[in-house]
Amino acid sequence: MPDRAHVVIAGxxxxxxxxxxxxxxxxxxxxxxxxxxxxxxxxxxxxxxxxPGRPFxxxxxxxxxxxxxxxxxxxxxxFENHPSAILALARGRRLxxxxxxxxxxxxxxxxxxxxxxxxxxxxxxxxxxxxLAPNRRRWLLKPxxxxxxxxxxxxxxxxxxxxxAYLQERIAGTPGSIVFAAxxxxxxxxxxxxxxxxxxxxxxxxxxxxxxxxxxxxPLFPRxxxxxxxxxxxxxxxxxxxxxRGLNTVxxxxxxxxPVPIEVNPRYSASMELIERATGxxxxxxxxxxxxxxxxxxxxxxxxxWGKAIVFARRATVIDDSAAWSVDLADVPxxxxxxxxxxxxxxxxxxxxxxxxxxxxxxxxxxxxxxxARAARGAA
Numbered sequence: 001m002p003d004r005a006h007v008v009i010a011g012x013x014x015x016x017x018x019x020x021x022x023x024x025x026x027x028x029x030x031x032x033x034x035x036x037x038x039x040x041x042x043x044x045x046x047x048x049x050x051x052p053g054r055p056f057x058x059x060x061x062x063x064x065x066x067x068x069x070x071x072x073x074x075x076x077x078x079f080e081n082h083p084s085a086i087l088a089l090a091r092g093r094r095l096x097x098x099x100x101x102x103x104x105x106x107x108x109x110x111x112x113x114x115x116x117x118x119x120x121x122x123x124x125x126x127x128x129x130x131x132l133a134p135n136r137r138r139w140l141l142k143p144x145x146x147x148x149x150x151x152x153x154x155x156x157x158x159x160x161x162x163x164x165a166y167l168q169e170r171i172a173g174t175p176g177s178i179v180f181a182a183x184x185x186x187x188x189x190x191x192x193x194x195x196x197x198x199x200x201x202x203x204x205x206x207x208x209x210x211x212x213x214x215x216x217x218x219p220l221f222p223r224x225x226x227x228x229x230x231x232x233x234x235x236x237x238x239x240x241x242x243x244x245r246g247l248n249t250v251x252x253x254x255x256x257x258x259p260v261p262i263e264v265n266p267r268y269s270a271s272m273e274l275i276e277r278a279t280g281x282x283x284x285x286x287x288x289x290x291x292x293x294x295x296x297x298x299x300x301x302x303x304x305x306w307g308k309a310i311v312f313a314r315r316a317t318v319i320d321d322s323a324a325w326s327v328d329l330a331d332v333p334x335x336x337x338x339x340x341x342x343x344x345x346x347x348x349x350x351x352x353x354x355x356x357x358x359x360x361x362x363x364x365x366x367x368x369x370x371x372x373a374r375a376a377r378g379a380a
Contacts (some may be wrong), residue, residue: 007096007284008068010061010089011076013344015039015331016273020284021074029068031061032076034344037322037332058085065089072096074287076268080107081145096291097246098266106242106264109144109166115241121234122260124169124253130161138170140207146263152207168262173255174221177212177265178231179272181290182244187235188295190286191275192228194220194355195251196309201363203312203342203370211309211362212271213355214278216302220355223257231259238264246291247272247283270308277349278302304351307358311345311366322346327365345369 004027009018014032019042021028028043033056035045046064048056058078062085073093079085083100090099098106105111113126125137139155143165146152153159155167175195180187196202196211204210213220221227234250242264249269252259268287276283279299286296310331319333328349339345346369350361 005072006070007072007074008065008070008089008093009043009074009076010058010065010079010085011267012056012078013270013331014043014076016270017074017076017268017284017287018043019330020273020276020282024282024285026072026284029065029070031064032056034331034333036330036346037334038330058082059088061085062088066091072288074268074284077265077270078145080265080267096287097268098244098248102243102245103266106238106244106266107144109142109168109263112238112261112264116234116237116261119237119241121237122258124171124260124262126169127167128161130155130157130159130167139167140170141165142168171253171255171260171262173253173260175251176221176227176231176254176259177249177251177269177271178228178235178259179247179249179269179275180232180235180239181247181286181296182235182239183290183293183295184243184245185240186295187232187239187244187248188290188298189228189232189235190247190281190296190299191215191271191278191301192220192224192231193271193274195271196307196359196362199309202309202366203314203345204310208312209270209310210312211307212274213358214271214274214302214306216278216305218305218354220305221254221257226257227254227259230257234259234261242266247287270310274306274308275299278304278306278351304353305355305358306349306351307362308347308349309362309366310347311369313339313341313343313345314370316341317345319345325369327368329365329369 006027014030018028022042030043031046073089074096086100113123141153141155143151179191192215193212202210249265319337331347348365352358
């Protein structure tokens with residue numbers, strides 16, 4: 001249908017948001033780091049010049065679609081670290097989500113901690129300098145341009161803290177996030193998720209994000225009802241403090257029913273597609289409408305736990321036939337594609353009556369991917 005509204009979507013991985021937009025009836029042009037087979041089936045792809053080992057460049061991605069006429073522009077990770085790329089992407093189009101000036105303020109970890117502390121929330125101590133970090137506490141060294149846990153390290157006294165990084169108090173507890181839609185003044189919680197981090201079953205380690213579980217009737221956290229209520233208040237406070245719009249998440253560490261916020265992801269995030277799968281709510285439409293001031297209704301919590309996991313390559317691999325994996329998956333690599341060790345292979349999905357059952361099903365799905373991958377030709 002040539003008269004369908006057209007949206008340009010850019011980011012490291014755009015498949016989930018692009019699929020939501022396509023289901024909602026929009027024509028999609030996408031530029032990302034992967035150009036996976038299932039993305040190519042629903043969107044016009046704009047390729048990036050990629051060299052082995054070269055990271056995704058948001059400014060380059062925005063330039064790549066500069067000449068594409070479109071009604072709307074939307075972004076995913078890691079545009080929140082590059083306000084100049086957001087400005088370029090939005091030129092001549094209606095931007096969905098947060099503009100560059102909002103991004104600059106909410107992505108300042110010191111400003112975020114101050115804003116939430118004065119609103120009565122427990123926040124981790126955050127320092128720009130090791131000289132201000134009490135030795136009696138445990139600290140994480142985190143890059144200011146962060147995403148998915150990349151580059152996060154346990155800090156030890158004597159380690160330098162460059163200007164590109166900061167120290168955040170390490171909080172014991174369970175990692176999670178609250179997904180919400182915001183209109184610049186108010187927020188509506190859409191889902192509570194528990195993060196999967198550094199799990200060897202999915203080829204991850206350390207602080208690397210490797211998936212999410214969507215909370216439903218089965219609890220994923222101790223004192224979950226209390227946690228959900230407080231996380232909703234946290235989303236409202238962040239929206240009020242920074243004027244957030246569209247879809248966002250606040251990542252937190254859950255501790256005794258209290259969400260201790262560690263950062264805001266002011267854009268479409270990886271966990272969000274679970275809400276669309278579980279409830280049928282169009283996340284792209286919610287993103288568009290809340291960006292313009294119309295908030296969605298809060299969806300009902302699903303009866304089961306819905307989960308997704310990113311499967312990372314355990315060794316350099318050449319993909320033979322992903323159809324042989326026989327699991328519920330997305331971000332499907334092309335046949336013959338070379339995937340370096342530690343890079344994403346695909347995303348798998350599962351559901352279960354409990355968080356443990358769902359995680360086990362995700363691990364089985366990952367094993368189904370790794371089996372054929374081990375038999376594939378080794379890549380240098």
